Amino acid sequence: MNDSRPIRAKSGTNHEGTSAHNRRVMIDALRINGELSRADLARATWLTKQTVSNIIEELERDGLVRSQEPVRKGRGQPSTPYGLVPEGAFAIGLQIDRHVTRAVAVDLIGSVLMRAEAGLPPGGPSTGAKVILDLVADVRSKLAGIVQQSEKRMVGLGVAMPGPFGVAGSGDDPWMMEAWQKFPLLERLAAGTGLDVGLQNDAAAAATAERMVGAAHGVDHAVCLFVGYGIGAGLILNGELYRGANGNAGEIGMALLFADGKSTPLEHRASLASLYQHLSADPADPHLHARINDLASRGDPNIKTWIEAAAVDLRWSIHLIETVFDPQTVILCGSAPEALVKRLIAAIGPLLPSIAERPGRMLPRLQPGMADPWSVAIGAAAGPISRAFDPRFAAILKDFL
């Protein structure tokens, strides 16, 4: 007899969950602190020397960790620091944007080893998928050419594309319409590459990148305000990326602002899309990025107008983010040209008063993120790395995977 009312419960855990967690904690500690001895690790993680020794030995056997030269630092036996082995793991990151697709290969410490870029043909997903698969294959084979065993240490393929996902009428962005949203892209990629495939929206990917190699490195509570073609927020809460109930948390582009008696999505007021429109520029122009960087650094008045307007909305967005999330810091990141970001940050300041104005702050309220147009692709790649190696609640549970 079927009671039909399903039982809801969280998963339990066992020895393997414990062990997996402790391994992840070691890797995390080495990632954040650079190099640590076994004794350091034992102190920092509250585990015993012996346990740490066993785990480190195992990680070393697995090629994830490697010892450095012993260091004398006072009385007692010199300690042997251990550090992550960059080539201990690799992941491919894929950024699918409106007008371009980028693939990168990244290693365990987040270094980019290979980049490739392609335009997306207008034919839609069916032809687009082919281009994407070729791009991934290209990056993988080139990586295999310079690194032994890269394929054996490949932990997955991370995809980043503009969200929100799974929503009926996805705003007014014609790019997202129909085709790409309905196309079973992840399944196609998984089948075509044989890799585990994960998906993030572009803001989340940017945040993941900042956490692995950028300003959010080792920060447990940070919000990345992402200004790209669209606008979004990547949420790092309790040291983990927060995705929401449906993976759309932080998709603030569609947040409605009310002014002058009418409502406008934030995205229309502060995003590269709005800048392109303001400049009557063609978003598909491959030289646009450089041109805007140039204009911005020269203080072009037309751009200035947009910056002033966008800064008002961004300043307020930051205020709201601080108020709602109470983060340690807000990171302004995105695929915007560096000079533009610089000017934007200058224009945003001074920030509005908020609860973030507290004595004893360790981090600035607002700081710039990675100035790399590839940061979303890097974050996409950081996704699988993080999933495989970072400490997270889900990873101790028996139902993980």
Place this chain on the structure above:
Amino acid sequence: MNDSRPIRAKSGTNHEGTSAHNRRVMIDALRINGELSRADLARATWLTKQTVSNIIEELERDGLVRSQEPVRKGRGQPSTPYGLVPEGAFAIGLQIDRHVTRAVAVDLIGSVLMRAEAGLPPGGPSTGAKVILDLVADVRSKLAGIVQQSEKRMVGLGVAMPGPFGVAGSGDDPWMMEAWQKFPLLERLAAGTGLDVGLQNDAAAAATAERMVGAAHGVDHAVCLFVGYGIGAGLILNGELYRGANGNAGEIGMALLFADGKSTPLEHRASLASLYQHLSADPADPHLHARINDLASRGDPNIKTWIEAAAVDLRWSIHLIETVFDPQTVILCGSAPEALVKRLIAAIGPLLPSIAERPGRMLPRLQPGMADPWSVAIGAAAGPISRAFDPRFAAILKDFL
């Protein structure tokens, strides 16, 4: 030699962490599903029958769980359902508000066993602390009068008061100024009661209550929009209350809204404080709650004006919450009179379009929370219960406590 740069790392875990987690998972499963057999628990938690049996036996010995009558439900041996023992644990909840202090005693399943209320004398913290301690002592001794062993099973004292905490100029609310913010209340309470003391802001407490016994019961992603004297949001993310870097996450009362060329904190536009001001009512009036309930239920035009105005801001707040957090549901709760909440919800609808409008929703986008003016006190008490018995990442770690 001291390297002085402290090592940052997450804590590891061990067998006891595993065991603690599994115990919590059992309790959580029983809380959410009511009664479950050992076999049910094994299936739901991914643990083996044997493990579940051992843990249940232990929980039964500890008086947290109790077997019911066996149920025949088809072929096979009848199953013996287990359920939580309400008197397995108790906690005291304390709500410290501007004009009143409330204490409640709550049991393991969140039932309120005792309530007590007192006005706060104007003398400030030093005299106030005495009143509060007496109130807590009163509730405890009365509880001890009706329940054997209640003191032995007391897990803590939860305090809820308006935030934000630890911020310099804490808005313009004279109540929060100076005295109470600086007074070491928690230490005094811990010393005076001998209990573990925890602190939440009132919105967080309301959310904790909703999670234990209300609309957020068993929901992993929910935001409680709290409309009380102030306004706030209690964030339930990944099944846990999110507190932010400094415990102030969700304190949206100070969020600035821009309209008509000037900025106003949300709190000034939608909160009972703003209603009191609109009505020129004295917040300290003990009959105010009932009077407003009466006025609201009769459709008083003066109140209607306020409702219409507040609804605009709340509608937009909900839109923003949905956009930012992507929750399964938003719960409107607070210490507002029931009739007012009813009218408010009616006035708020229809909601603004957002990513929450998705096919296959299981829960309403907006729903009313507990209609109990004591809900904040209940949530305060639910805090220690949750800390002691709910599954949470921190609880598996060696540095917990």
Place this chain on the structure above:
DNA sequence: GTAATAAGTCAAGACAATTGACTTAATAAG
């Protein structure tokens, strides 16, 4: 009346962290 099914127990085993004594290698003090 017998087979099938499901709940639950028993006892042995596996896994991973802990414990306490021990080894090694350096500096500090006399």
Place this chain on the structure above:
DNA sequence: CTTATTAAGTCAATTGTCTTGACTTATTAC
């Protein structure tokens, strides 16, 4: 130069907790 002290790290035995597979019990289906 010798010895004490300190700290890193190892060894071997132990402990705590979950798992495994066989077994028992109680019920319904045929």
